[in-house]
Amino acid sequence: MKTHSEAAEIFNKDFDRTTWHDETLYFVRQKRDKAAFQIKDWELLRETASSIKNNVLSNMHDYLLQFEENAIKNGIKIHWAADAKEHNEIVYGIISEYYKGEIPVDTFKGMVKSKSMLTEECHMNEFLAEKGIEVIDTDLGERIVQLAEEPPSHIVMPCIHWKKEEIGELFHKHLGTEKGNKDPQYLTEAARQHLRDKFLTRPIALTGVNFAVAETGEFVVCTNEGNADMGAHLADIHIASMGFEKIIPQKKHLGVFLRLLARSATGQPITTYSSHFKKPREGQQMHIVIVDNGRSTQLGREDFRNSLKCIRCAACFNTCPVYRRSGGHSYHNAVAGPIGSILAPNLDMRANADLPFASTLCGSCSNVCPVKIDIHQQLYKWRQVLVQEGYAPASKTLAMKGMSTVLSNPGIFKFSGKVGRMLMDKLPFLVNNNMNPWYKQREMPEPPEESFRDWYKKNRKK
Amino acid sequence: MSSRNEILSKIKQNQPDLLPLPDLSVLGTEQYDLVQKFTEILEGIGGKVLQVSNFEEIKKYIISNYPINARVISTLPEFSENKDWQIADPHKLKDADFLIIKGQFAVAENGAIWLTELEMGQRVAPFITQYLAIIIEKSAILPTMHQAYEQIGMSDYGFGVFLAGPSKTADIEQSLVLGAHGARGLVVFLV
């Protein structure tokens, strides 16, 4: 697996495409600004949402119990999964049980799924595929990356890295659209027809969960396309997968989050559909799988627990100057971008040790976050943890220790500064080569005649 | 069941000390010309808003804008006496062209309309139909989502939705296309 910086270097080889990717996402950031600035109480709304989520984290146990009790009363079946594997097994078990252990392989058509980053995190599609159950992603962007056999590169706009010409080509190959047609209207219509057939023939629908209300036992799913509803209202079984942190205390709190979510995500005043599922349709089964998968561990990390406040709007992606110029796949995690970089190390420190360093700590992410997660502060703190847990390269540790020695000894510092400047002045080839990443595309600073302290001694010191 | 208790006990052990819930009463103080704001916002997200004075005007509009042979379904007796579709297999609605229903209330700040399955006839109906028309009373437009949830209160439903405009996607290069999976068009009649 490539590290973020290795993948980003490859991404940046195509200059124009990087420009396009950056500008497309910055445009979304601007739409977010415009929508946010139309709400006079925007900052108060963020503060309120943050406080609600802080309360949720502090009362998680009781809210989950309350949610479970109410959902069961509503006729929903609740399952608990400690990790990704258990989640996938539960989903398989629900299907298997519905068919009394004998899934009719010949006639069974599988599952339609609307966007659920959690199932990406759990690699559920692959798991079910191995069991012979086909999962069709029904969000247009997700269907595109699924046909291309890629993971999504963005949690709200899964194929933001794809150009329409390429999508035209992909649809020509898989859906039989006319060759060379890249018109978004035409391609979307083709996907509509293709997926309508799936909605009408799949007996199982899986959706994510945006919010689960403890007070009432209902859950809310937000989409623009209507794919969650097309799936859920036609299927015999509706399975909803949720990380336990999706819980909110009361229904009235939805007012706060629904005002923030779409405006932060895409600049829309609200998503087209904010669907409140409370009871199964007559004759239908409704299941909720509540997943931990490391979240309870994160809840116990004081410095990092508030990453669990995230409502997955991806505003931090769109504003992040590094994300925009490196693409979602360079983060090698289901959730990319700044928020992904503080969530991923909790799942696997070794595999994700590079991610908290894929940031300049500019802080824009924390400023756009609708629930006020201190994302850039957590990036800084993860760096400390990762180094102390031994996930930094030895060469880097050596260099840092050397630097620390020089910088904490004024005598050595004064001497090495002079030597450094002299080296660059007299022997520029020593540093001006491609072994020095600074010099690849940038000139070194021109070494001055004397340091400030030397000047000061001559000119000011009595 | 073992995972349940394990997860819950770990959460109990790891959650921080209790923090209070914030006061929501300070939010939602926006003052709008409700009809104007709702119209402006809904049209901005692809919906169409028409002010009408009676059902006859609505009927006239539908006849002149949609083909004669379209399959029109409605929960309102003024538009269709047939109620069979409401208890039929939802898959049978796949060829519904036009659904006309009444919304409970609407929200000015975001153009959303609150519907529960009672108004929908069938849960899938407002999604699977090609085109959707919703009738809203002008007096039932609320300023923000805070008033909206106050209005909903603890009323019971199996399924409810805030619906704002036609189905849409911008997944292909951020180009807005209406009619992704749900209704291709939404017209709201304000009475």
Add this chain to the structure above:
Amino acid sequence: MKVALFIPCYIDQFYPKVGIATLQLLEKLGCEVVFPQNQTCCGQPMANSGYEHITGDCTKLFQDNFDDYDFVVSPSGSCTLHVKEHIPLKGKIYELIEFITDILKVESLEGEFKHKVGLHQSCHGQRGLKLSQMSELNAPFFSKPEQLLKNLKGLELVTLDRKDECCGFGGTFCVAEEAVSVRMGQDRLADHLKNGTEVLTGGDTSCLMHMEGIIRREKHSIKVMHIAEILNQAI
């Protein structure tokens, strides 16, 4: 007013002119300025790389040098922020611009600087020290650096397409993530070039060093000056 000058290590070694301008500017504004001789670095390069735990000696040295002063001033938003957040001092540290506007209470400066100036908002100065309003927030506009620049005769402040995007320096990020770092710098410069910047300025020499490295490699005609140099030259 007596102030102790903290000149970050790379300014001392590579950009002494920024230190000199800072000192002269503060003197012109009526301060008595001293430079504690044994200062080196605040430790930020290590801390931002995940090595905060080995910065103890740096911190101690910093305190030894500066604990005798009520006011410590530095021409670097980034280093100032690090000291504020990580090094307890008996006095208080200020970034140069905020010291002039908030402590010396200078409303505006009289002088002349006949150039089109593009202001780079360094992230740590802006979002960290809140030297100016941040584009992400729905909050009233203010800008401490603009407050000092805008009344200079002949100075025209350039309006950028993206007024506060990061330049991509980011400490060790600039070498660890070289490709993205350079691309971010190039994009910042493209914005300045498009909008007519003649002199690129800012409160952080690190950001300026990074962008100057690209300017010189790509042979752009933009001149780079720290804001202290402009103010010191103008008044």
